[in-house]
Amino acid sequence: MERRSDKPIKVTEVCLRDGSHVVAHQFTVEQVQKIAQGLDEAGVHYIEVSHGDGLGGSTIQYGRSLVNEMALIEAAVAACKQAKVAVLLIPGVGTVHELKQANKLGASLVRVATHVTEADVSAQHIHLARELGMEACGFLMMAHSAPVDKLVEQAKRMESYGAQAVYVTDSAGALLPEGVRERIRALRDSLDIEIGFHAHNNLSLAIANTLVAIEEGATRIDGSVRCLGAGAGNAQTEVLIAVLQRLGIEVGIDLYKMMDLAEDIVGPILPHAQEINKGSLVLGYAGVYSxxxxxxxxxxxxxxxxxxxxxxxxxxxxxxxxxxxxxxxxxxxxxxxxxxxx
Amino acid sequence: MERRSDKPIKVTEVCLRDGSHVVAHQFTVEQVQKIAQGLDEAGVHYIEVSHGDGLGGSTIQYGRSLVNEMALIEAAVAACKQAKVAVLLIPGVGTVHELKQANKLGASLVRVATHVTEADVSAQHIHLARELGMEACGFLMMAHSAPVDKLVEQAKRMESYGAQAVYVTDSAGALLPEGVRERIRALRDSLDIEIGFHAHNNLSLAIANTLVAIEEGATRIDGSVRCLGAGAGNAQTEVLIAVLQRLGIEVGIDLYKMMDLAEDIVGPILPHAQEINKGSLVLGYAGVYSxxxxxxxxxxxxxxxxxxxxxxxxxxxxxxxxxxxxxxxxxxxxxxxxxxxx
The missing domain is CATH 1.10.8.60 (Helicase, Ruva Protein; domain 3)
Incomplete structure (x- = not known):
């Protein structure tokens, strides 16, 4: 496979954030320690740790976390020798207060997430993150629902605020491979910063869509070990690593260690397997929020x-x-x- | 998506054959009746009913079936108003005796399956099927493991024996999209009969690979409802139908009925969900028999x-x-x- 970018691919593992939905936000400190340590030892680049709906999401509306996310962030930071700990922030759900606190505890990357047509609201948090010395990325959710030119316009705004990467976020798992191709290609043609892709597997296309994104120049890729994410889960990290190795694309992550982590540590805490059922399929097919x-x-x-x-x-x-x-x-x-x- | 063939796409549902592995060949007559009836009402074209290893597979070596497969074939035939009942036959496991019996009970299509380099052994059974007035297809297993020219040579043999379609069978779920593309394209360029594709999901690419096969001209497609097949399962039929509808490719199968069947009838009899675990992933990655x-x-x-x-x-x-x-x-x-x- 020919890649449109020669920059190294960086993987962000989202099982401790998007996967938080699967366990109804009941992660324990011990689980986060073990999983973060395993991911770190396998060579994963970024580990995102937050409530499923981002910093500040632990509310009656979005579901209360068992453990305050700041304690989970602290546990993940302590468990990592090389991986960076990332957080997700949806402006309005999370605030500058939580972002400062997470940064103080050692989180060094924030992904500021907005609806694909509402990049404006990310300005304040991207600015603050850069002032704090954090890495800052934009995360354009429900990216399937906007025309490509609109997506490009919104991504450019995030770039102008100081984002170091912008993600095409397929929140509903609704994008087909050609939809991913045209979106990543258009961003690659229009931005100077890195492009990322966040898949969901509701149409069983998470891995294939991620391959298309990489081919078109995306260098920031999200995965979730054992497919632990909302809906039908994300691009299953250990599967992605196996496929990339088969394609000769080296990302510096140990496949066997990822497989063992998925089987021995993450598998046993899953309340149910991440199959595609009626609910997740209809979300992907209709392209709506879960x-x-x-x-x-x-x-x-x-x-x-x-x-x-x-x-x-x-x-x-x-x-x-x-x-x-x-x-x-x-x-x-x-x-x-x-x-x-x- | 542009298709290289304008012939209609025919779907063969394999949950009552490949899915037999998942339930350790313990399907009951009632289960087969209900599932076959649901598939028939949804508009599925062919329903394959056999032991997981094909006719005659119920042995100590391959695993004993709870119910004699002839009784299951009979039940499926009785349950169908429009769908045709198919059987799988691996020469050596199944014999002409079982093929005649299945045909007498109403099975009207046989897929004669051989290793990708051993098409020779299919001649007798393809000949017999045609004499019996059955539709006959060749099914080249472990298709990833042979060079493309070898695959073409073997498929041509099956065509010469009277096969009306030849399948690229990705038994180990090891093929990547480009591997599917070159194989289907080469067969489409070389044969006059229909081309089929049978996916496994061990690398989470079953749906994506099937789309590539359709694009390159495959018109016979296998799916398994709720992903019920060996390894990580096949191309999940209801997901495939949803994706094809989104692509504007109409195959005449009712999506909602397939979703309901998957959720209400097949889901409850699954002993475990069809996720990609360490075992199925390593099979796809290494490309070996389960x-x-x-x-x-x-x-x-x-x-x-x-x-x-x-x-x-x-x-x-x-x-x-x-x-x-x-x-x-x-x-x-x-x-x-x-x-x-x-």
Missing amino acids: SFLLHAERAGKRFGIDPRDILLEVGRRKAVGGQEDLIIDVAQEWAQIQRAGV | SFLLHAERAGKRFGIDPRDILLEVGRRKAVGGQEDLIIDVAQEWAQIQRAGV
Whole structure:
């Protein structure tokens, strides 16, 4: 495989952040220590540690963490000899207060995450991170839902704020390989900073999409060991390393150590395996936020219609997080159309 | 996506054959009835029903079936209004006797499976199937392990025996997308009959590889609902249908019905979810038969070496089924090399 960039590929392991959703944010200090140590010894470059919804996410709305994330960050930093500890911050969920605290505890990279059309709100936190001497990246979520030129415009804003990389974040696992190709290619053509890619496996394309991203010049890649992430999980890190080795792309991560970590440490704490079930598949197919699933099921029951039809329509209208009210509107309209026999 | 063939795509569901491995060949008549009925109602074209190792596979060596496969074939035929029931036959495991019996019970397609370099042994059974008025396909297993020109030569033999389609069968889930592309393309350039593709998901590429195969002109595609197949499973049928719909490729299968079948009927009978674990990953990475795994683990223990190193070397030597002795030889050599400190 020919790569459009000759920079080394850096892997960010997200099982201790995106994977936090899978364990309902109940990671213990001991689990984080063991997993971070294993990832560090295997040679992973960055380990992201935060509530699943980023710093400050431990609330009744997003789900309370068992352990304060600052204690988990501290444990991960202590366990790492070479890996850097990263945090995720969604402005509005997390604040400058948490970012300063995480930095004081040793987190050295922040990924500031916004909806793909709302890069503006990342300015303050990217600025602050750079002032603190942290590495700062932009993380454009639901990247499938915006036209490519819009994505480029938003990424350029993040670059202008001082981001050192911008990620195409396929939050709903909705992108097909060609969609990844055109997005990464357009960013590579337009930005001077590194490009990243964060996959979800809802359509079983996380690894394949990640390969396309690397081919087109992405050098920051997210993986989750044992596929531990929201929905159907992310690009399974140990599988990704195996495939990259088969392609002759060396990223400096020990495959056997990653496989052992996945099997012996992470596997046993999984509450359920990361297969693609009806819920995760419909999210990827409709391209909607995972939080919409439960609302659509409730509305479907109330109006006597298939929740999948609601989610597909919500996806077509490109609803963003917080627009759960739209689900009721769509369900109501859909039920009326069905009754009218149209 | 541009397709190199304008023929309609026909899906063969293999959960009642390849998936038989997952349930240790313990399918009941009721399970087969329900699943076949669901697949038929969803619009699946072919449903393969056989022991995991094909007709006649119910032995001490391959694992005894709970129910005689002829009873399962009969149940599937009775449950189908439009779908055709297919069987798999590996010459030597199955015989003309079982093929005639399956045909009498209503199976109308046989896939005659041989190692990728041993197409010769399929002649008798393909001839017989055509005489019986059955549809007959060739199924070239471990297709990753032969050079492309060898694959073409072997496929042409199957075509000359009367096969109406030949499959590239990625038994070990070892093929990368470009490997699929060159193989399907070469067959499409060289044969007049249809080309098929059978994926395994050990490297998490089953869906992506299947898309590449379709792009290059494959029109016979295998899927397994809920990913129910050997190793890490096959191309998960309901996911494949969702992705093809997103690509605008209509195959005439009802997505919602497939999703419901996966969730409500197949999910509950799974003994474990079809995730990619250490075992299935190493098989895909090394490109070896799944039956080698246990032998390598035993030899690894005996000689004090990592079983993965044994499997990688066995993969490099392109061992075929039945060559389990080679595992001991490799382990012994490897241990000697390690002792010598080379």
